[in-house]
Amino acid sequence: MKTLIVLLLLTPALSIAKIYNGTLVDAHSQVGPLISNEQVSKQIINNDVDLTLLSIRGKWDSATQRYLSIQKLTNQKTKYLIPTKLGGFTRKERDNSKVIRTIKYLRDQALNSNINYVGFGEIIVQHAPHNHSKLKYEGINLDFKSERINKAIDIVLSDKKPVILHVELNDYEEDSKKILSQLIDLAKKNPSEDFLLMHMAQIEFSEAEYLLNDTNNIHFITSHADNEKKRQMKRNPGKAQMGWINLFDKNDNLQKRWLDLMNKNPKRFVLALDNVWDGHWLKGYSTRIYIWRKALSSLDKQAALLIACGNANDYFKLEIKCLEER
């Protein structure tokens, strides 16, 4: 709240904007080796997010301990998503049984440490190559027939947790039809489970409409679908994924067609910032939250409360109170 007031004072032009002032959950963010537990905890406490579902990047052998430390430092403002991509999950030459064993190991550790985890972090199905100072990476392009992906999904489903998937329908445009139809099959085969697509899956609007109409258990996570991502792609052309979609217009308002789609399908969108790099946590975090709080206020009241809190509360069984006004 403090940050929000400061922001309002600093930006008189925005001060007339309406703001969603209810409970806000960031349903997927990540902490990696470039930021300390203390730094990230300070950001979680000082920014205007009530609860952050957090996964850990980097070394698998210290992940559980890192989460425990952050949970304590933030005074329980986080809940744990067990990492799925450590131990080389996103490296295609890595042995399937080894990467699956890492996920199980991390789950055992969480259980042994009495962490009441609420789910698993994103499962990377497709990921474009990176040629960036922070990440050199050859990319991976699997699908829902791949053994590695099926085994990872099985672990999540056997725990009765929602399955968070990272697919890149734009960056792997040539496979987008295949991925969409496999996704729909998967959702229909598991009608009582929820499937959440990170970063809006880089989906085209018409495909999103189609997916929402044809299924009832595939939902969209709103991360990295904004002007900030667009500016970043312009600054670093070709260095990482170029397929991110943008839900906003140039004034940081939700585009009308997406706004209407959200109002029409309020159960199908889940808010997340997905901070990954140190820069996400340390620069512009409060601004992005402000932009989302403003965007949420442009939605129907009930839709805003569901997207900001109610849906995450439902799908991850968070057992928190979602308040229209805090």
Ligand SMILES: [Zn+2]
């Ligand atoms: Zn992702």
